[in-house]
Amino acid sequence: MHRQSKSYLIVGQGIAGSLLAWHLMKAGHSVTIVDQHHHESSSMISAGIINPITGQRLAMTPQFDVFLAQSRKTYSQISAELRIDLFVPKPIIRVLRSAEELARCYDLNTTSAAKPYIAGIHKPGHYGVGIHDPYGTLTIAQGGYLQTQLLLTSLKKYFLAKGMLIDECLAYSDLILTNNRVQWKSLTFDAVIFCEGFKANKNLWFKNLPYSFAKGEMLKIEFESASLPDAILCQQQWCLPTQKGTYLAGSTYDRANINTIATPEGQSTILKGLNDFIPSKVRVIEAYAAVRPVMLDQKPVVGMHPAIPTVGIFNGFASKGILWAPYYAEMFARTTLPPLIR
Numbered sequence: 001m002h003r004q005s006k007s008y009l010i011v012g013q014g015i016a017g018s019l020l021a022w023h024l025m026k027a028g029h030s031v032t033i034v035d036q037h038h039h040e041s042s043s044m045i046s047a048g049i050i051n052p053i054t055g056q057r058l059a060m061t062p063q064f065d066v067f068l069a070q071s072r073k074t075y076s077q078i079s080a081e082l083r084i085d086l087f088v089p090k091p092i093i094r095v096l097r098s099a100e101e102l103a104r105c106y107d108l109n110t111t112s113a114a115k116p117y118i119a120g121i122h123k124p125g126h127y128g129v130g131i132h133d134p135y136g137t138l139t140i141a142q143g144g145y146l147q148t149q150l151l152l153t154s155l156k157k158y159f160l161a162k163g164m165l166i167d168e169c170l171a172y173s174d175l176i177l178t179n180n181r182v183q184w185k186s187l188t189f190d191a192v193i194f195c196e197g198f199k200a201n202k203n204l205w206f207k208n209l210p211y212s213f214a215k216g217e218m219l220k221i222e223f224e225s226a227s228l229p230d231a232i233l234c235q236q237q238w239c240l241p242t243q244k245g246t247y248l249a250g251s252t253y254d255r256a257n258i259n260t261i262a263t264p265e266g267q268s269t270i271l272k273g274l275n276d277f278i279p280s281k282v283r284v285i286e287a288y289a290a291v292r293p294v295m296l297d298q299k300p301v302v303g304m305h306p307a308i309p310t311v312g313i314f315n316g317f318a319s320k321g322i323l324w325a326p327y328y329a330e331m332f333a334r335t336t337l338p339p340l341i342r
């Protein structure tokens with residue numbers, strides 16, 4: 001085993017806990033994961049999209065190149081080792097809503113950060129009559145989506161086969177912490193790292209961090225008549241073709257109702273936003289809801305507790321867990337027990 005190898009207990013096997021476990025294991029550390037059957041996991045319903053240019057203002061994600069490089073590396077490594085195809089590259093077509101948005105696209109196309117991600121700025125009608133695009137479209141390159149459910153269920157099997165995963169809910173009262181050891185039931189570790197998603201607001205050691213969770217709803221749908229390009233389409237809402245002929249569509253962003261219940265209001269927000277650029281009848285097949293673990297400053301919270309060196313957190317991946325988690329997991333595993341980044 002690695003000379004400075006440590007033993008970690010990881011709480012949570014969403015995208016955060018899974019990738020942290022993977023990178024710690026690959027760095028030679030001993031890892032035990034405890035997960036409550038993916039209960040209310042945000043990762044299990046995530047659309048898995050990686051998109052360099054997002055938001056109302058068509059903003060380039062800061063340091064996208066760095067995050068993308070690590071994402072590609074991590075997901076290809078897991079794909080190769082587990083013999084599954086995880087990342088599906090797809091063009092992303094942003095349907096523009098105004099002359100200002102169109103002008104913004106031309107501006108973006110002059111910046112060195114965004115230029116490699118712009119595949120075209122197209123006139124109305126370029127993608128056919130299935131899309132309502134009076135101001136044209138921006139086609140974004142190097143995006144796509146991760147098959148997140150496949151990743152989590154495959155990694156779960158992999159971790160179980162290696163005896164690394166315990167399928168249960170960890171109770172904080174079962175943990176005994178000292179300055180250099182963590183005891184959980186009969187097992188001892190150098191550290192426990194919490195990757196609990198939005199359950200972190202109940203965590204004894206981290207419940208007072210500045211959380212600003214956001215519920216998100218999403219639908220599985222079928223279009224009745226639209227003939228659409230094989231791409232992720234987006235405006236205020238987005239839709240993503242799945243491999244089974246259906247689409248995922250979403251999503252809402254609700255800071256007021258932090259629960260995992262799909263609602264008629266959420267459904268109607270998504271369908272209305274979708275209808276603005278895809279004027280086809282839609283059949284709803286299924287509705288989902290989960291809570292994004294978001295911090296007030298929208299940045300991840302990664303590292304060890306300032307007063308208790310055996311307790312850490314790896315959370316706050318907001319709407320960018322698929323892009324960000326590989327980078328922070330690799331960094332965490334490389335530095336081991338880093339001070340809290342805040």
Ligand SMILES: Cc1cc2nc3c(=O)[nH]c(=O)nc-3n(C[C@H](O)[C@H](O)[C@H](O)COP(=O)(O)OP(=O)(O)OC[C@H]3O[C@@H](n4cnc5c(N)ncnc54)[C@H](O)[C@@H]3O)c2cc1C
Binds near residue numbers: 045170250318
């Ligand atoms: C509708 C929607 C769409 C989204 N789409 C995208 C997207 O396209 N791209 C993107 O990058 N991000 C997207 N996100 C955000 C993404 O889902 C999150 O960034 C990511 O899933 C957070 O992962 P996590 O591992 O931190 O949390 P979670 O996925 O919530 O995982 C937490 C895990 O901890 C476990 N757990 C908690 N407490 C305990 C305990 N006491 N004992 C044992 N286990 C415990 C739970 O069972 C769960 O499995 C979307 C989110 C939503 C809601």
